[in-house]
Amino acid sequence: GVMAAYAEGLGVLRSANVGKQTHAADAETTPLREPEHYQYDLDLPDIAELWRRGSVIASWLLDLTADALTKDPVLAGFAGRVSDSGEGRWTIKAAIDEAVPAHVLSSALYERFSSRGEADFADRVLSAMRYEFGGHIEKPAG
Structure with missing residues (x-):
């Protein structure tokens, strides 16, 4: 965090x-x-x-x-691609098992996933939904 x-x-x-x-x-x-x-x-x-x-x-x-x-x-x-070596995952798993809130740690781990393009499909789904409900066209990158 x-x-x-x-x-x-x-x-x-x-x-x-x-x-x-x-x-x-x-x-x-x-x-x-x-x-x-x-x-x-x-x-x-x-x-x-x-x-x-x-x-x-x-x-x-x-x-x-x-x-x-x-x-x-x-x-x-x-390039901004951030790896995770396992400690964050283990800590979040322990927090879940122990019912201890770990909002910052889980957000930090998810941001690392996102930095590697692991959320690309989810982002495409969000873009598709925005297009379908409001005709929102994606802007070109850059």
């Missing part, structure tokens, strides 16, 4: 300049409200360095993240 939280937080910060970009104005795209609030060009390696050395969220994982961002600020060498 903490890995996903770091990744999602950095993803939000990376998009903090979305208000400077041109956006589609069509029925398939929710308009950006208050684009003036999203005008920031943030230096993610600097932010990660600040987090690792000057905040309460300092950790070894954050050290590794800051190092990776310093080497390659856009992480161009990574």
